[in-house]
Amino acid sequence: MRSLVVVVFVSQLLKPAWQQIPRQCATSEALASRQCCPVWSGDGSACGARSGRGICQDVAVSEQPDGPQYPFNGVDDRERWPLTFLTALAVVSGTLWVPTAVNAHLATSAKNTISQDYVIITGTYSQMSNSSGPMFREVSIYDLFVWMHYYVSRPALLGGENNVWMQVDFGHWAPAFLPWHRVFLLRWEHEIRKVTGDFDFAIPYWDWRDAQECEVCTNELVGGQSPLNPNLISPSSVFSSWKVICSREPEYSMRGVLCNGTEEGPLLRNPGKHDQNLADGLPTSSEVDFTLSLSQYDTGPMDRMANMSFRNTLEGFGNPRTGLGNSSKLGMHAALHVFMNGTMSSVQGSANDPVFLLHHAFVDSIYEQWLRRHQPEKSHYPTANAPIGHNSEYYMAPFMPLYRNGDYFISSKEIGYEYSYLQDPGQRFVDDLVSYLEEARGLWPWLLGAAVLGAVCSALLAVVLAKIRSLLSRQGKRRSSESEKQPLISSSEGSTDSYQAMMA
Structure with missing residues (x-):
């Protein structure tokens, strides 16, 4: 069974960085000024400018035109992200950054640990009375990422109840689908490392090619089915107690509100x-192979209608046998979401289920295979006319600091992580050897000590053996000397044992 395999995420390019609204900037004053440049305690200046630690820098967003799929301007907070909320951010060593207190040894899990760095947005900027009434809420680290996936994919609220625009998604249905989720996984892994203190942690992936069932849906992994209700997680799994958030998108749109992080019920799954x-x-192996054979990253309108588009086919809207867009059935990435038949089937709420991470890690590996096979120039990623949120220079909502879509149109090797099954045998041997040597380096003081002790013991043993040999040699000579003084023929009477007798 090709199920859980570890993908090594090193995350070298993602330097100390966090996502969503920093606690220090979730105030009326910060929103009114639209600046997030907290004072550094080290010198009392904004961003530590006096000490040369950083500066407060204006955010410059791309002015390249978007595609026609979203015919509005100035009605959604994600437009020209992050300018609705912040126009200036702290920059340290070239990375948009906000100070934070990091505790890498928290004892509780990410699901039960409140994020010390970030809060979620629970209302639109206009609902906040344009900054005078901040609407934020603290959530756990895990739920922070669930909310982020909801926020990037939610419909646009145009004002008033039932007044929404459904045909928009800043992280799906268009070119940024793969880069956005790559950053999402890297940031999630980074936060789990911090909260657990395990800096060797790497997100595992599920290789679902040709699988007939959910191979990872066991109580030892992400939870089996409840014997009492097949739609629920088994009580024997830790995930049976998890409560989901942001899973009722139609209700939010009908009310004209955003998800506020309130718990909404248990995880649902009936694969x-x-x-x-x-x-x-x-998906099957042959469907994956066909998808990888498509040489163009995206095509035409760069949305769900795109034909012969690697991105659209991998995302699941292109037919994985023909490459034609707007397929009558969902395939590839989207097919698995549907197959799980529960929380995963909702775009906005899918990240509640831990299967989401295992699934998207494998999707990212397919993206990586395509990048290595076709080695596209960075210019192959669209700079203009993609659906809103998806041009190469567009900042990914709702990440802070800021990441551009086109910057993650590169091999994972350049970012600092690798998939073991994508390595060639020679490189795998080298990596295994390096890993062995790294382990050996940690044992070197013990090995050296053992070698020295062994040498000393050997020397002592050699000395002892030499002494014994010398002693035995002297005793042998002494016995030889004594034997020469004894009569050669016994003179005892009646003895027939004589030389003469023997010679007769």
Whole structure:
């Protein structure tokens, strides 16, 4: 079974950085000024400018035109991200940055640990009375990422109840789908390392090619099915007690509100019992191979209609057998979401389920395979006319500091992580050897000590043996000398044992 395999995420390019609204900037004053340049305690200046630690820098967003799919301007807070909320951020060593207190040895899990760095936005900027009434809430570290996935994919609220625009998504249905989720995984891994103190932690992936069932849905992994209700997680799994957030998007839109992080019920999952009209089942190896053969990253309108588009086919809107867009059934990435038949089937709420991470780590590995096979120039990623939020220079909502889509149109090797199954045998041997030597280096003081002790023991043993040999040699000579003084023929009477007798 090709199920859980570890992907090594080193995250070298993602330097100390965090996401969503920093606690220090979730105030009326910060929103009114639209600046997030906290005072550094080291010298009492904004961003530590007096000490040369950093500066407060204006945010310059791209002015390249977006595609026609979103016909509005100035109605959604994610437009020209992050200017609705902040126009200036702290910059340290070239990285947009906000000070934070990091405790890498928290004893509790990310699901139960409140984020010390960030809060979520629970209302639009206009609902905050344009900064005078901040609407923020603290959540756990895990739920922070669930909310982020909801926020990037939610419909646009145009004002008033039932007045929404559904045909928009700043992280899906267009070119940024793969770069956005790559950054999402890297940031999630970084936070888990901090909260657990395990800096060797790496996100595992599930290789679902040709699988007939959810191979990772066991109580030892992400939770099996409850014997009492197949839609629920087994009580024997830790995930049975998890509560989801941001899973009721239609309700929010109807009310004209945003998800506020309130718990909404248990995780739901009933894999394989999905609507067969939406997707056949899990993707096959041949479908993955066909998708990888498509040489163009994105095409045409660069949305769900795109034909012969690697991105659109991998995302699941292109047919994985023909490459034609707007397929009658969902495939590839989207097919698995449907197959899980529960929380994962909702775009906005899917990140609640830990299967989401295992799934997207494998999707990222397919993206990585394509990058290595086709080695596209960075210019192959669209700079203009992609759906809003997806041009190469567009900053990814709602990450802070800021990441541009096009900057993650590069191999994972350049970012600092690797998939073991994508390495060639020679490189794998080298990496294994390096790993062995690294381990050996840690044992070197013990090995050296053992070698010295062994040498000393050997020397002592050699001395002892030499002494014994010398002693035995002297005793042998002494015995030889004494034997020469004894009569050669016994003179005892009646003895027949004589030389003469022997010679007769």
